[in-house]
Amino acid sequence: MRSLIKVVGAAVKGKSHIRKGMPCQDKINIWRAKDKKNAGIALSDGAGSSPYSQIGAEYSVNAVIPFVKNHFDGYLNSLYKAKIEISEYLTNGLKKVANESAIEFDDLACTLLFVVIRRKKNSVKYIAGHIGDGAIFYEQESMNVQVLSEPERGEYANTTVFLTSKNIKSKLRIYSGILKRPTGFMIMSDGAADTLYIRKTKSPNQIYCKQIFNWCKNYSQKRISQALIKNLEDGVFKEVSSDDCSLSLIKVT
Numbered sequence: 001m002r003s004l005i006k007v008v009g010a011a012v013k014g015k016s017h018i019r020k021g022m023p024c025q026d027k028i029n030i031w032r033a034k035d036k037k038n039a040g041i042a043l044s045d046g047a048g049s050s051p052y053s054q055i056g057a058e059y060s061v062n063a064v065i066p067f068v069k070n071h072f073d074g075y076l077n078s079l080y081k082a083k084i085e086i087s088e089y090l091t092n093g094l095k096k097v098a099n100e101s102a103i104e105f106d107d108l109a110c111t112l113l114f115v116v117i118r119r120k121k122n123s124v125k126y127i128a129g130h131i132g133d134g135a136i137f138y139e140q141e142s143m144n145v146q147v148l149s150e151p152e153r154g155e156y157a158n159t160t161v162f163l164t165s166k167n168i169k170s171k172l173r174i175y176s177g178i179l180k181r182p183t184g185f186m187i188m189s190d191g192a193a194d195t196l197y198i199r200k201t202k203s204p205n206q207i208y209c210k211q212i213f214n215w216c217k218n219y220s221q222k223r224i225s226q227a228l229i230k231n232l233e234d235g236v237f238k239e240v241s242s243d244d245c246s247l248s249l250i251k252v253t
Contacts, residue, residue, distance in 0.1 A: 004253050005032055005037075005039045005117075005250065005251070005252050006221050006253070007030045007031065007041060007221065007249075007251075008224045008225045008228060008248065009029075009041060009043070009225070009228070009246070009247065009248030010228035010232055010246065010247060011026040011246035012026075014242050014244040023054050024054065025047075025048065026043070026046070026244040026245065027044050027246070028041070028061060029041070029043075029062055029064075029065055031069075038069065039116070039250050040068070040069060040117070040250075041250055042060070042062075042114040043061065043112075043114070043188070043189060043248050044056070044058075044060045044113075045110060045132065045133070045189040045190055046110045047109035047162055049109075050110075051103075052101070052103050053107070055101065055103075055108055056109060056110040056163065057110040059093060059094060059097050059108070060090060061112070063089070063090060063093050067086065068086065069116055072118060075176065076125060076127060079174045083169065083174045086129060087168045088169075090112070090163055091163065091164075091168060094164065109162040109163070110162055110164075111132025111134055111160060111162060111163070111189075111190075112130070112132065113129070113132075113134050113135075113149070113188075114128065114187070115127070115128040115136065115250060117185070119252055123179060124178065124179050124180075124183050125176075125178050126176060126177060127176045128149065128185070129172060129173065130152075130172075130173045130175075131162070131163060131173065132160045132161050132162055132163075133189075133190040133193070134151060134188050135149060135151055135188055135196070136148040136149040136175075136185065136187050137186040137187075137196075137204050138183065139184045139210075139213055140180060140182070141182050145204040145209040146204070147197075147202065147203060147204060151190065151199075181252050182251075182252055182253050184213050184249060184251040185249060186209065186213070187248050188246065189243075189245060189246040190243060191237070191244050191245035191246070192245045192246060194237075194243070195208060195236055195240045196247075212228075213251060216249070216251035232246075232247065
């Protein structure tokens with residue numbers, strides 16, 4: 001059976017931002033190569049306390065996938081190299097954005113989660129990265145959904161770390177590996193993690209996560225994206241969190 005990569009995502013404005021007339025500070029980017037052998041997802045949650053964090057989030061999700069894709073083989077063999085080079089690339093890019101927009105660097109504060117994959121005959125190679133809160137999950141056939149990267153809290157309660165933090169090189173977490181097909185990855189902002197990540201047990205909500213992954217077996221990317229938006233806007237996500245909610249996933253069938 002021919003393998004197929006499905007890549008979908010959605011970001012919606014939370015109730016608190018609608019009420020205050022604020023923009024959606026969650027941003028996503030999804031990419032799939034024409035040959036369907038390579039794909040990537042990226043997600044960023046702009047800091048609510050930073051006035052232009054949505055600009056930083058937009059830059060970050062658009063910059064990270066092509067950069068990692070172009071260095072994929074080298075980063076598979078050296079996570080330390082990946083950590084340093086990705087940190088420097090994104091930091092320098094955000095500083096350039098700040099200078100060109102005449103705003104403060106710290107005003108672009110945002111988290112970042114990404115996964116870039118390469119499909120092989122019987123497996124999937126991946127590179128993933130994470131700074132801040134939110135979470136990264138993965139699944140393999142006949143197994144429960146697993147946590148690849150859990151939320152990171154900051155020095156004080158209800159805080160986290162951002163791409164603009166001074167210690168980004170030590171805080172950016174990089175992962176790589178090879179998984180058997182079929183497999184999938186899911187990344188989410190803090191708002192979506194309130195529903196999908198059980199903080200008490202540090203584990204995924206298996207019911208919801210498996211349901212979302214299973215959509216990829218039965219529906220097109222367009223229909224899955226529509227379902228994500230509907231659930232983020234009107235479903236349990238809005239009942240649990242008033243924050244912006246974003247979610248992206250890759251499924252290799």
